[in-house]
Amino acid sequence: MSKPSIYFGAGSILELGNLYPDRGFHILRIPEISSEELKKIRSSLQGRIFSETIYEKGMPDIANIQALQDDFWSWADLEKSALLGIGGGSVMDAAKVLRYKPDGVAWLSKHLDVSIEDESLPKIPLLLASTTAGTGSEVTPTATIWDFTKQRKHSFFGPEVFANVAIVDPCLSLCAPWVISRDSGIDALSHALEAIWNRNRTEETTNLAIFAAKKICHYLPLIRDDLSNLELREQLSEAALSAGLAMAKTQTALVHALSYSETARSQQSHGQSCAYWLPYVWQLLIDSDCDPSILMSLDRAIGQYFSAPIEMYQWLLALGFSVHPPLECDKTVEEQVGRVRLSARGKNFAGFRIHGE
Numbered sequence: 001m002s003k004p005s006i007y008f009g010a011g012s013i014l015e016l017g018n019l020y021p022d023r024g025f026h027i028l029r030i031p032e033i034s035s036e037e038l039k040k041i042r043s044s045l046q047g048r049i050f051s052e053t054i055y056e057k058g059m060p061d062i063a064n065i066q067a068l069q070d071d072f073w074s075w076a077d078l079e080k081s082a083l084l085g086i087g088g089g090s091v092m093d094a095a096k097v098l099r100y101k102p103d104g105v106a107w108l109s110k111h112l113d114v115s116i117e118d119e120s121l122p123k124i125p126l127l128l129a130s131t132t133a134g135t136g137s138e139v140t141p142t143a144t145i146w147d148f149t150k151q152r153k154h155s156f157f158g159p160e161v162f163a164n165v166a167i168v169d170p171c172l173s174l175c176a177p178w179v180i181s182r183d184s185g186i187d188a189l190s191h192a193l194e195a196i197w198n199r200n201r202t203e204e205t206t207n208l209a210i211f212a213a214k215k216i217c218h219y220l221p222l223i224r225d226d227l228s229n230l231e232l233r234e235q236l237s238e239a240a241l242s243a244g245l246a247m248a249k250t251q252t253a254l255v256h257a258l259s260y261s262e263t264a265r266s267q268q269s270h271g272q273s274c275a276y277w278l279p280y281v282w283q284l285l286i287d288s289d290c291d292p293s294i295l296m297s298l299d300r301a302i303g304q305y306f307s308a309p310i311e312m313y314q315w316l317l318a319l320g321f322s323v324h325p326p327l328e329c330d331k332t333v334e335e336q337v338g339r340v341r342l343s344a345r346g347k348n349f350a351g352f353r354i355h356g357e
Helices: 012-018 035-045 062-072 089-098 178-196 203-223 230-250 254-266 270-287 292-302 309-318 331-340
Strands: 005-008 024-029 049-054 081-087 126-130 142-147 152-157 165-168
Touching (some): 005 012, 005 230, 012 035, 024 089, 081 089, 089 126, 089 142, 089 152, 178 230, 178 270, 178 292, 254 270, 254 331, 270 292
Parallel strands (some): 024 049, 024 081, 081 126, 126 165
Antiparallel strands (some): 142 152
8 A cells, every 4th residue: 555645734634625525434533623623624524424433542452442443343334434533643543443344353453463464454545634743643554552451562554554644734733732742742753763763764764853853852842831823833743744754664663662561551641651761762872883874863853952861851851751861770771671672663773783783
């Protein structure tokens, strides 16, 4: 499947009126969307809304998403429907699964942690509209599905998981409160930095990541006291989109690998979990014998804001995060790093030598 068509900018949600004119829309959305934006969406679709489901389940849990998928397909029509997911990463990840018509019991469990490449699997067109400048899920071929009972993280991924359409309309993010905006912004910053210190990096992904990181470091603190500023929202939305495009190609690395256990245990936001590890992993990179060009790229991305990980640590503390001091390491932390360094995400970190390289 090809990558999604992207519509970016204030008012881009109105493009819905031109998309899939022969299909009706099922909407999966967060409850916090403003009445003004909902009016735009309903007006654009002009009576083509088959259903509207409010998603309040939080981070997608395997049991909840399987139940949602089974219920949805008890009445949805494969030939006449399209699915529109509007929200943050949790809603968009849930929608990536929901669009597939299951063929039996525990369909989701059988399709986790294996690449979805079969084009013949029955599914409906998927459109994703982000309400936060953060996860980049609208342009990535991955959904994170949690098993909170067993405290495990799973991936629903592969080339067939891409949405058909990504809509990045900063007007949709105007209702996001500061904490959600902050956490989403740091999630996007993590995607950008992880794309830079990644073994799968390319010149294209590095340039996308540098562009994103610069914007986030500049604009995120400004929005704290100016949440209704559309220009700031647009800048952060563009940064998150750029970071998402980079991350879609490189995948994430050590920060994310370290964050998963805490997220599974406490269900705290992904941005908070990543913020905790960012300065520490940056320090690990500095202390490694990584390619000097990576450090040069980092300097281009964040050098005007932080001269060292300790300054990022202080910046994150000022934003209200709990953060691991970059220069402190104990046996527990070393054991955590040791457990994840050979995981799929841990191996992507360019500060490690893998198998004696």
